Amino acid sequence: MYTVLLVDDEPWAIEGLRMFVDWETLGFRVCGVCENGEEALSAAREAMPDVIVTDIRMPEMDGLEMIKQLNGERDERSPAEVVLLSAYGEFAFAKRAMQLGVQHYLMKPVVEEEAAEVLQQIRMRLDARQASRRTADEGGEEASLPAEAAQRMKDVLQAIEDADRDRAEDVIDRLFLEMQGRSAAWTGLFAGALAVQCSKLIRELGEDPAVLPRLRQGADTFGTDADSAGPLSARMRVLAYAEQAIGAVQAIRGRGPGSTVAEVDRYVREHYRSPLSVRGVAALFYLNPVYLGKAYHDKFGRGLLERMHDLRIAEACERLRSAAEPIGAIAEGVGYAHYRHFLQHFERRMGRKPAEYRAAGGREAGNQPARETDF
DSSP, X not given: OXXXXXXXXXXHHHHHHHHHSOHHHHTEEXXXXXXXXXXXXXXXXXXXXXXXXXXXXXXXXXXXXXXXHHHHTOSTTSOSEEEEEEOGGGHHHHHHHHHTTOOEEEESSOOHHHHHHHHHHHHHHHHHHHHHHHHHHTTOGGGXXXXXXXXXXXXXXXXXXXXXXXXXXXXXXXXXXXXXXXXXXXXXXXXXXXXXXXXXXXXXXXXXXXXXXXXXXXXXXXXXXXXXXXXXXXXXXXXXXXXXXXHHHHHHHTTOTTHHHHHHHHHHHHHTTSOOOHXXXXXXXXXXXXXXXXXXXXXXSSOHHHHHHHHHHHHHHHHHHXXXXXXXXXXXXXXXXXXXXXXXXXXXXXXXXXXXXXHTTSOOSSOOOOOGGGO
């Protein structure tokens, strides 16, 4: 079982990680808890955990500085993997962490399914690294295989994303040719990693990964010495899976460029009076929240929540111009539970208070908020 060190200065966040992630089932054991990066740095040197799950902003030493120092002294005692915990507004920090070699992140509050997916990826990487060390110690030639398979993974994923069946088949054929005479465990690891990455790709394109078939990861799935048809069967299964993934990519893109983000915007226009969050909307469309936030802003030039407030204030303006309805009722009717929030967003967009806007006959001092037809 792999060990995990949890680092966060907020007790409720640590408790949530302990309660809502089934660590043992996923093959991990929490070996320690720290409240800041300085404490975690010391604990990592002593406990040598396999994984560190850390927040970004913390007192004494933040998560990024801790990662930087660990990288500076990286050796076999250093943690194999780092998972970054970040809030939506901290994406810039997450980008810096990527430059430090962090490949995994989770949005706060942590969702059990997302944590399980990240930890499954990490376990496969740790399993492969452990097997590589074991074969290297035994003098086996399989030690170089993970790096080869990792490159083939990038190639086949790019072919799937490009919907290039011939290139995908060629990459997979070359992979199985390179794997001849090697342990079936590597084939299983490759297949499992491919399934995870394809699911992530399909989710980011706006579709439910359930459209893909299940591709089991265990080496027993891909043949043993007692099953001479195993390797051929494994190749065919991986090829069939890649074909299914390409079909899903083509189907999604066949709906038109930006269709998923456009569907998200349509949903926002229909439900802007209800409480919305980027995480909640992303879950409805099977998207990563950070991916959705960036894709939405890239397409429409403003954030999803800003769009929601624009629509609310636009409706409020219409109601202020057309009737003597109480302003408090208008605020509540367009989706604001607290009147002060309504005032804040109205004044920022219109340049005056709602009562002044009504008295002026609906002439705003600021910019008119975006309406449905503006997008």
